[in-house]
Amino acid sequence: MRTPIAYALLAFAAPGLAAPARQATTTAPVKEAWDKTAPRVTGASVRLNPVPGRPSAGYLTINGGGQPDRLIGATAPGARVEMHSSAMAGGVMSMARLDAVPVPAGATVSFAPGGNHLMIFGLSGTPKTLPITLAFGSGRKITVEARVASAGDEHAGH
Numbered sequence: 001m002r003t004p005i006a007y008a009l010l011a012f013a014a015p016g017l018a019a020p021a022r023q024a025t026t027t028a029p030v031k032e033a034w035d036k037t038a039p040r041v042t043g044a045s046v047r048l049n050p051v052p053g054r055p056s057a058g059y060l061t062i063n064g065g066g067q068p069d070r071l072i073g074a075t076a077p078g079a080r081v082e083m084h085s086s087a088m089a090g091g092v093m094s095m096a097r098l099d100a101v102p103v104p105a106g107a108t109v110s111f112a113p114g115g116n117h118l119m120i121f122g123l124s125g126t127p128k129t130l131p132i133t134l135a136f137g138s139g140r141k142i143t144v145e146a147r148v149a150s151a152g153d154e155h156a157g158h
């Protein structure tokens, strides 16, 4: 029996997703190097939906760079990619579309089953890998080659 999925298309969702900002606790003058370290993206994978025509889920981990940034979009060739959050409420799994996901400096931002994820629509065939390009508010773009897991491993999609 499939759990009904409530699609909540919110313009801007889940403020709780933002990692708490680090507060400066010292008044001493701090000379910080202007750290331009880029965010890193690892562990990208796509879990194909076993049901044809249904969206697949994408997962990855972003390690924030030296400056705070925001993930503002994701794209993949031949597919449409959305950023979603998911949450259990009253026994029902619901998803909300995210316009942006904060990536604080040095923080780990996970897209993982049960939480934030990429929703990949219109993916055809069963490619072994899928290049996913992440766009950041800073203008930076990072493309990662996501490993595609076939349907049947665990819970594909939703």
Ligand SMILES: [Cu+2]
Pocket (backbone or CB within 6 Å): 084, 095, 117, 118, 119, 158
């Ligand atoms: Cu979703």
